[in-house]
Amino acid sequence: MKPLPKVIVRILEALKKHQVFCIVGHGRPDGDCIGSQIALTQALLQHSKTVFCWNEDPVPQKLAFLDPDSLVRPPRCDLKFDCVIALDSASLERIGKAVDCIKERRFLINIDHHPSNTKFGDINWVSPKSPSTAELVYRLLKAGNYSITPAIADCLFTGISTDTGSFQYPTTKPHTFTIAGELVKRGANLATICDEVYQSYSLSRIRLLQQVLSRFHLVNNNKVAYFWLKNSDFERTGSDVSESEGLINHxxxxxxxxxxxxxxxxxxxxxxxxxxxxxxNLSVAEIARKFGGGGHSSAAGARIEGSPETVQKQVIKAIVEALNSFVSPEILQ
Amino acid sequence: MKPLPKVIVRILEALKKHQVFCIVGHGRPDGDCIGSQIALTQALLQHSKTVFCWNEDPVPQKLAFLDPDSLVRPPRCDLKFDCVIALDSASLERIGKAVDCIKERRFLINIDHHPSNTKFGDINWVSPKSPSTAELVYRLLKAGNYSITPAIADCLFTGISTDTGSFQYPTTKPHTFTIAGELVKRGANLATICDEVYQSYSLSRIRLLQQVLSRFHLVNNNKVAYFWLKNSDFERTGSDVSESEGLINHxxxxxxxxxxxxxxxxxxxxxxxxxxxxxxNLSVAEIARKFGGGGHSSAAGARIEGSPETVQKQVIKAIVEALNSFVSPEILQ
Incomplete structure (x- = not known):
């Protein structure tokens, strides 16, 4: 058996040593963020730690089944912590409003898989090769002999499944499948998870998709596809902003x-x-970085100031430039 | 180690003993059928067997990458076989036109995972608990020490992935994940497979989806959703029949x-x-059986004679009856 990486040993020591924890994640949380946050919270609660689990945004409806006890709460600024753990968050800014409320801390642990992570912690476990943060949390809990209950297995499976696009992204490794199988064995309820996460779109979301499909644009020889989401779209279809997740995949x-x-x-x-x-071979993280954003090679984002027309022009130009400067290995063969 | 099930031992003996094989699958083949057919064909070719691999329909465009050597051919009726192997086919009828061309055979092996399988072979390995036929072919090749090449791994991974809805259906077992991980380790190219199978819809297919989403019907308190696909829909959107696969999932x-x-x-x-x-708890296979069809609990089908109006009325009535006679365990609690 390989010895544990030092960073895992140091995190496990910190988890043992400290008593009052705060676990934070990024705003507009996805399955990997929420799954990782709740899994680690439950593991620490089992060991009689005091744990606050915060997100500036509420748990999305389709992930609510992971949090029947409402462990995830909005941040509050009147508390002190022995140890803060940031999960799935590439920078302190990504944590949003919680940043102001975790200043009173003795120690900060940063566990993430985004390559753009700014290593803002006292310990930084940043593993860009890992397809999800949930996989890192799984490795941590296994290494520390924490019990993986069915509820924790649900959370970690959801994180792994959502951040690999249901085991489709090329980042998915052989051991990702092995871990997923292990989690199902430990009680992750595939029927519930997949029903809630993938098979429970609201009628308003279907209307939103229908609208997107009837209105998206193709440019640059159909190599670039884009669409706009406006407030009026959400109003017209009766949907809310969180329902726009995944539309881009279509x-x-x-x-x-x-x-x-x-x-x-x-x-x-x-x-x-x-x-x-x-x-x-074409990294959208690099395009996003030009506009002050970041992310992964295959999925990235940014917030840009400017008029809609100007921003659209700039971004499409940057995409087309990236496409033109990029020569596919298939062409070189 | 558990001893091999007798049925596997008997199939391996037959594979060794015979020389000229024909491998058949069902019409309108899906990823599991094509993947299983090509994987087993390649394994037997490695052992210098003569193998004909037949399907009455061509390999769908999105699965063409699995068959660069055009191993899958239409049936021809001038040949004799030592052994015919039917894969993923619930009955001889499902094999379609090939049935007339496999009469000159000494032995028939039937490997399938459909519960409605009619056990038409001299050996029948029918395992309804297996989420895919490809998983059975994997077990067979492993048990017989056949070499799992990257090309075979691609085929089997595609079969397992497509028949589990990308590892989402509750039929997916812990060992399904283990096998998938093993196949990626052996060279299954996740990037290519998922790009070809899941991320390469034609523009005409997008138009077809847009049409479906703007026109489907909901009845029985939104518990039943349905739509019609007509020749005019394919003509209007420029799509062909094979592109309708998966629309129902939306x-x-x-x-x-x-x-x-x-x-x-x-x-x-x-x-x-x-x-x-x-x-x-609601099996559509039972509904399909009422109309002479069959399938799995969660996915089934039938061909019904009658006018469109009459058939629609009968089928919707049967679905509503099944819904009404069925009390969800959640309600009983």
Missing amino acids: IRDIEPVVVACVFEEIEPNVIRISLRSKDE | IRDIEPVVVACVFEEIEPNVIRISLRSKDE
């Missing part, structure tokens, strides 16, 4: 498309963009 | 929907229905 999945982009005006003249790349 | 995945159904008039007054159930 246009990414069109055969000739290499890069997909969604534009969303979140405040007047503040545009949120989400990017997806289907070619492992 | 209406199944609406939150209140329990049963989804697609109607397709394949000949005048011959209607093909596809059914999906989202509740493991």
Whole structure:
């Protein structure tokens, strides 16, 4: 058996030594963030630690089944902590409003898989090769002999499944499958998880998808697909912002498309963009970085100030430039 | 180590003993059928057997990458075989036109996971608990020490992935994940497979989906969703029949929907229905059987003679009756 990596040993020591914890994640949390946060919270509660689990945004409806006891709460600024653990968050800024409320801490642990992570912790376990933060939390709990209950298995399976696009992204490793199988063996309820996460879209979300499909744009020889989401779209379809997650995959999945982009005006003249790349040699994280954002090679995002027209022009230009400067290995062969 | 099940031992003996093989699958082949057929064909070719691999329909475009050497051919009726192997086919009828061309055989092996399998072989390995036929072929090749090449790993991974809905159906077992991980380790190319199978929809298919989403019907308190596919739909969107696969999942995945159904008039007054159930306690195979069809508890189908209006009325009535006679365990608690 290989010896444990030192960073895991140091984190396990910190978990043993401290008593009062705060576990934070990024705003607009996804399955990997929420799953990792609740799994680690439950593991520490089992060991009679005091744990606060915070997110500035509520748990999305489709992930609510992971949190029947409402462990995830909004941050409050009147507490002191022995140890704060940030999960799945590439920078302190990504934690949002909670940043102001974790200043009174003795120690900060940063566990993440985003390559753009700024290593803001006293201990940083940043593993860009890991397809999900939940996989790191699994390895941590196993190494520390924490009991993986069915509820923890549900959380970690959800994190792994959602951040690998249901085991489809090329980041998925052989041991990712092994861990998923282990979690199902430990009681992760595949029927419930997949029903809630993948098979329970609201009627309003279906209307939103229908609208996207009737209105998206293709440019640059159909290699780039994009669409806009506006407040009026949410109003017209009766949907809310959290329901827009995953819409981008539908246009990414069109055969000739290499890069997909969604534009969303979140405040007047503040545009949120989400990017997806289907070619492992074209990193949308690099495009996002040009606009002050970040992410993974195949999925990234940014917030950009400017008028909708200007931002769209700039972003499409950057995508087309990346496409033009990039020569697919298939062409070189 | 557990001893091998007798049925596997007997099949391995037959594979050793015979020289000229024909491997057949069902018409309108899916990833599990094509993947299983090509994997077993390649394994036998490695052992210098003569192998004909037949399907009455061509390999769907999105699975063409599995068959660069065009191993899958249409049946021809001038050959004799030592051994015919039927894969993923619940009955001889499902094999279609090939049935007439495999009469000159000494032995028939039937490997399948459909519960409705009619056990038409000299050896029948029918394992309804297996989520895919590809998983059975994997077990067979492992037990017989056949070499799992990267090409075979691609085929088997594709079969397992597609027949589990990308590891989402509750039929997916812990060892399904273990096998998937093993196949990736042996060279299954996740990037290519998922790009080809899940991320390469044609523009015409997107238009077809858009049409379905703007036109499907909900009845019985939104518990039943259905739509029609007509020749004019394929013509209008420029799509072909094979592109309709998976459309049903979009209406199944609406939150209140329990049963989804697609109607397709394949000949005048011959209607093909596809059914999906989202509740493991409501079996659509039972509904399909009422109309002479079959399948799995969560996915089934039938061909029904009658006018479109009459067939729709009968099928929706049968679905509503099944829903009404069924009391969810959640309600009983």
